[in-house]
Amino acid sequence: MSALDSAHTTGPSSRPDAATLAFRSATKRYPGQAEPAVDGLSLEVPAGEICVLVGPSGCGKTTAMRMVNRMIDITAGDILLDGRSVKERRPAELRREIGYAIQQIGLFPHMSVADNIATVPRLLGWHKSRIRARVDELLDLVGLDRETRARYPAQLSGGQRQRVGVARALAVDPPLMLMDEPFGAIDPINRERLQNEFLRLQREIRKTIVFVTHDIDEAIKMGDRIAIMQQGGKLAQYAPPAELLMFPNGRFVEDFVGADRALKRLALQRVRDVDLWKAPLVRVGEPVAEARAKATDSEVPYPLLVDDDGRPLGWLSERGLVGERVQHELRSSAEPVLETDDILRDALSDLLQEEAQYGPVVDGRGQVVGVLSIEMLAHVLRTDPDQVPSGADAAA
Amino acid sequence: MIGLLAQLHIRENPTQSCEADNGFCPDWIAHNFDRYVDPFFQHVYLTVVALAIGFLISFGLAIIAYRRRWLINPVTQVTGILYTIPSIAAFFLLLPITGRGNTTALIALVSYVLLIIFRNVLTGLDNVPDETRDAGRGMGLTDRQLLWRVEVPLALPEIMAGLRIASTTTVGLATLAFFAGAGGLGEQIFSDITFKSNVVVAGGLAVLLAAVLDGLILVAQRLVTPWTRAVAAR
Numbered sequence: 001m002s003a004l005d006s007a008h009t010t011g012p013s014s015r016p017d018a019a020t021l022a023f024r025s026a027t028k029r030y031p032g033q034a035e036p037a038v039d040g041l042s043l044e045v046p047a048g049e050i051c052v053l054v055g056p057s058g059c060g061k062t063t064a065m066r067m068v069n070r071m072i073d074i075t076a077g078d079i080l081l082d083g084r085s086v087k088e089r090r091p092a093e094l095r096r097e098i099g100y101a102i103q104q105i106g107l108f109p110h111m112s113v114a115d116n117i118a119t120v121p122r123l124l125g126w127h128k129s130r131i132r133a134r135v136d137e138l139l140d141l142v143g144l145d146r147e148t149r150a151r152y153p154a155q156l157s158g159g160q161r162q163r164v165g166v167a168r169a170l171a172v173d174p175p176l177m178l179m180d181e182p183f184g185a186i187d188p189i190n191r192e193r194l195q196n197e198f199l200r201l202q203r204e205i206r207k208t209i210v211f212v213t214h215d216i217d218e219a220i221k222m223g224d225r226i227a228i229m230q231q232g233g234k235l236a237q238y239a240p241p242a243e244l245l246m247f248p249n250g251r252f253v254e255d256f257v258g259a260d261r262a263l264k265r266l267a268l269q270r271v272r273d274v275d276l277w278k279a280p281l282v283r284v285g286e287p288v289a290e291a292r293a294k295a296t297d298s299e300v301p302y303p304l305l306v307d308d309d310g311r312p313l314g315w316l317s318e319r320g321l322v323g324e325r326v327q328h329e330l331r332s333s334a335e336p337v338l339e340t341d342d343i344l345r346d347a348l349s350d351l352l353q354e355e356a357q358y359g360p361v362v363d364g365r366g367q368v369v370g371v372l373s374i375e376m377l378a379h380v381l382r383t384d385p386d387q388v389p390s391g392a393d394a395a396a
Numbered sequence: 397m398i399g400l401l402a403q404l405h406i407r408e409n410p411t412q413s414c415e416a417d418n419g420f421c422p423d424w425i426a427h428n429f430d431r432y433v434d435p436f437f438q439h440v441y442l443t444v445v446a447l448a449i450g451f452l453i454s455f456g457l458a459i460i461a462y463r464r465r466w467l468i469n470p471v472t473q474v475t476g477i478l479y480t481i482p483s484i485a486a487f488f489l490l491l492p493i494t495g496r497g498n499t500t501a502l503i504a505l506v507s508y509v510l511l512i513i514f515r516n517v518l519t520g521l522d523n524v525p526d527e528t529r530d531a532g533r534g535m536g537l538t539d540r541q542l543l544w545r546v547e548v549p550l551a552l553p554e555i556m557a558g559l560r561i562a563s564t565t566t567v568g569l570a571t572l573a574f575f576a577g578a579g580g581l582g583e584q585i586f587s588d589i590t591f592k593s594n595v596v597v598a599g600g601l602a603v604l605l606a607a608v609l610d611g612l613i614l615v616a617q618r619l620v621t622p623w624t625r626a627v628a629a630r
Contacts, residue, residue: 071534096536106531110549110623120535152626168535178534 018047018208019175021068025077028063028233037063038233040077045225047175048206052223054213055256060233061212065178068210069098081176096120099169099177099207103184105161107153107168113139114149117168124172138167143197159190166198170205180212195221196341216257220245220267221343228253242268262381264345271347271361272340274380276370279304279360282316286326291316300371304360305331310367312337312360334360338372348377420592429597432584436601439580442498442570443609446505447563454510455555458517459543468518475511483508483569487576496577504576505569509562516558520551553624556617560610567606581605 021044028038038060045051053061066072068079070091079086086094107116114135121131139146142163153161162182169177182198183191199222202209213219219226220241228236228244230252237244237253245261245268248254258264280294282303291303305313305326314331336350336359351359351374358373414421454475461467481489486504494500524547532542548555571582584598618625 069534071530092536092538094536095534100531100534102527102531102534104525104527104530106525106527106529106534108528108532108546108550109525110546110621119532119537123536123541152623154623154626 017175018206019082020047020080021045021051021176021208021210022080022083023064023077024080026064026067026074026079027076028060028067028072029075035232036060036075038067041229041233041235042077043227043235043238045208045210047208049224050202050209050211050222052211052213052219052226053229054216054219054223054226055229055236056231057214059229059231061214061227061229062180063233064229065180065210065212068176068178069095069100071095096123096172097174097176099171099174099179101165101169101177101179101182103181105165105185107161107164109153111152112149113144113151113153113156113164116153116164117171119168120171134171138170141170141201142167158186159194162186162194166201170207173205175208177207177209178212179209181214182211183218184213192346196339196343198222200341217264217267217345220264221345228256230256266345266348266377266380267343269344269380270340271338271342271344271372274344274372274376276361276372277358277376279368279371281306281310281368282326283308284326284328288321288323288326291326292321299373300358304334304368304371306368309365312362312368337362340364340369344377344380347372348374351377414593418591420596424593425597432581432597432601435579435581435584435598436605438578439567439570439573439582439602439605442501442505442573442578442580443563443566443605446502446566446570447509447559449502450506450509450562450566451513451559453506454513455517457510458514458521461514462518462521462543462547463539471514472511475507475514478507479511481507483572484575487572491576498578500576501570501573501578501580505566505573508569509566512562512565513555513558516554516561517551520554520558521547523554524550549620552621553617556613556621560613560617563609563613564606567602567609571602 023041023043025040025042026038027036027040029036041060041064043051053064055061063072067074068081068086070086070089074087081094081098108119111119114132117135117138118131121134126134135149136146139149144160144163144167148156148160148164153164156164162185166182169179183194186194195218211219211222213222223241225238225240226244227238230236236256237249239247242265244253245257245265248257248261277299280291280298280300280303282291282294282305284305295301295303302318303316303321303326305316305328307313312334313328314334316326317332320327320331336347336354336356338347338350338359338361340361340363342350347359351357351372357375358371360368361370361372363369414424457467457471457475461471483504486507487500490500490503494503528546528550529542532546537545570580571585573580574583574586581598581602585595585602588594
C-alpha cells in the first residue's frame with residue numbers, strides 16, 4: 001500500500017479544504033407517519049473529522065445523512081455546510097460538492113472504471129487532460145492498478161469495486177463526504193483491510209466525513225465522534241468513542257455499546273501505540289548457540305527466523321534449534337503476522353484465531369518491528385480507562 | 397380477384413411444363429428475377445420507415461411515461477388495442493380515411509409495433525438498478541442527465557431486443573400492405589399464389605429481409621452495449 005502513503009497535496013484536484021457541518025434541529029417528518037424519521041437532530045462536525053451515525057435499523061441515521069446533500073429534504077430545522085444552509089442550494093450543484101458513497105456502491109455498469117471516476121469532473125466541465133491525470137491520481141490513492149481504468153465494473157472484485165466507489169466519491173476532492181455503510185457488503189477480512197486503508201487515506205486527505213453504520217465496532221474504529229441514534233430519529237449521545245465507552249449517558253447507549261465495553265476499548269488503540277517486545281531475530285545460517293542466546297535475552301521464548309529483508313519466516317521452537325547452524329526447513333509458522341496499523345481488537349482476534357500467545361508485528365514494508373503478546377493486551381485492558389486515547393488520537 | 401388478374405400477367409405464355417405445373421422452375425426464376433426487385437425495395441421501405449416512426453413514437457411515450465407513471469396504463473391499453481386489431485382489418489378501416497398507398501400501410505404497420513417497443517423501453521428503464529440511480533443522483537446528475545447518461549444506456553439491451561421483435565413482425569405484416577395499395581413482396585406472392593416459383597422467391601426474399609434486419613440490429617446492439625460482454629476477470 002505504498003501508493004497510499006505518498007502525499008497528494010498538489011495535483012489536478014480542486015478544493016483541498018475540509019468543510020464544517022452543522023445539524024440545527026434538523027427534522028424529517030413523512031406525511032402520514034406519527035413519528036418523525038429524524039427528530040430535531042443537532043450536532044456539529046468539525047472540519048476534517050469522521051462523524052459516525054450509528055444505531056439500530058429504523059433509527060433515522062441514513063435519513064439524517066441523506067438530508068445533508070438533499071437526497072431527502074428537511075421538514076424543519078436546518079443543516080449548515082461551512083455555515084451556509086443547504087436549503088439555499090440547488091440540489092444537483094450541492095451534491096457535486098459532496099462526495100457520495102453507498103453500500104451497494106452503485107457503479108455505472110456501462111462505464112469503464114475511468115469513466116465512473118470521471119463522473120463528477122465531467123459534470124463540472126473539467127478539461128480532458130485534467131480528468132485523465134486526476135483519474136490516475138485517484139487510482140494510485142485508493143491502491144488500484146492503473147490498468148483497471150479500462151475495465152468495466154463487472155470485471156472487478158468486490159474490494160476493487162469498493163475502491164472505485166471511494167475514488168469516484170473523492171474525484172473532485174470534495175470538502176465533505178457522505179458514506180452509507182461503505183464496507184457493509186464486504187467480507188469481514190477484506191472489510192478490516194479496507195477500513196484500515198481508509199483510515200490511512202483519511203489521515204492524508206483530512207476530509208469531513210459523515211459515516212453511517214449499524215455496527216458499533218465499526219463506529220468505534222472509524223469515528224472521531226460517534227452519534228448514537230435511537231428509534232424515532234432521536235440522538236441518544238454524541239461523543240468521541242472513548243467517552244462513549246466509558247461514560248454512556250443512559251441505558252440505551254449502554255445496551256447498544258454492549259456489555260463488553262472494556263474489550264471494545266481495544267478498538268481505540270493500534271498495535272503501534274503499544275510498547276512492543278523486542279523480537280529475537282535470526283537469519284538462516286546463524287549459529288544455533290547465538291540464536292538461543294538472543295531468545296534468552298528477550299521476553300519471547302523462541303527466536304524468530306526472518307529473511308534477508310527482515311520479513312518474518314517462522315518461529316524456531318526447541319525442535320528447530322538443532323545442529324550447528326539455523327536451518328530454513330525447521331521453522332514453524334509465523335502466523336499470525338500483525339501490522340502496526342491494526343487496531344488492538346483485530347490483533348487480539350487474530351491471535352486467538354491462531355491460538356498463539358504472541359505474533360510478530362510488521363511495518364508497512366513487511367519488516368518485523370517487534371512482537372505483540374496476549375499478555376500485553378491483558379495489560380492494556382487493566383490500565384486506567386482515563387488514559388485510553390480517543391479515536392481521533394489513535395487515528396492521528 | 398386481384399390474384400386472378402395478376403396470374404394472367406405473370407405467366408403470359410405457360411407453354412413449358414414446369415410453369416404449367418405450378419412447379420419450382422429455376423429457369424423461370426433466373427429470367428424473371430428482376431420483377432421482384434422493385435417490390436423488394438418497396439418492402440424494405442415500408443418496414444424501415446414503419447420501424448423508424450414506430451420507434452420514435454413509442455420511445456418518446458416510454459420516456460414520458462417513465463417519469464409520469466400514471467400514463468403507463470392508458471398508453472399500454474391504447475397501444476394494446478392497436479396491437480390486437482387484425483392488420484388486414486386496419487388496412488380496410490383506414491382506406492376510406494387515408495386512401496390507397498403508403499400512408500395507410502405505414503399507419504397500420506406503425507400502430508402494430510408501438511406496444512412492443514413501448515413495453516421494452518419501459519422494462520429496460522425500470523430494470524436499471526436502484527443503487528445505480530441513487531449513486532447518480534447523489535453525485536449531482538440532474539434527472540435529464542441521469543436519463544440520457546445512465547438510464548437509457550443501461551436500457552439498451554431491452555430496447556434493442558424490442559426492436560428486433562418489432563422488425564421481424566413488421567417484415568411479416570408488410571406482406572399484407574398491398575391490401576392498402578402499398579405494394580411490397582406481398583403483392584408478388586398473391587399475384588400468383590398457386591405458382592411455387594413465385595411464392596418461393598417472394599416469400600424467400602421476405603424471410604431474407606427479416607433475417608438481415610435482425611442481424612443488423614443485433615450487430616448494432618453489440619456495438620452500443622460493449623459492457624454486457626465484459627465478463628469477470630477473476
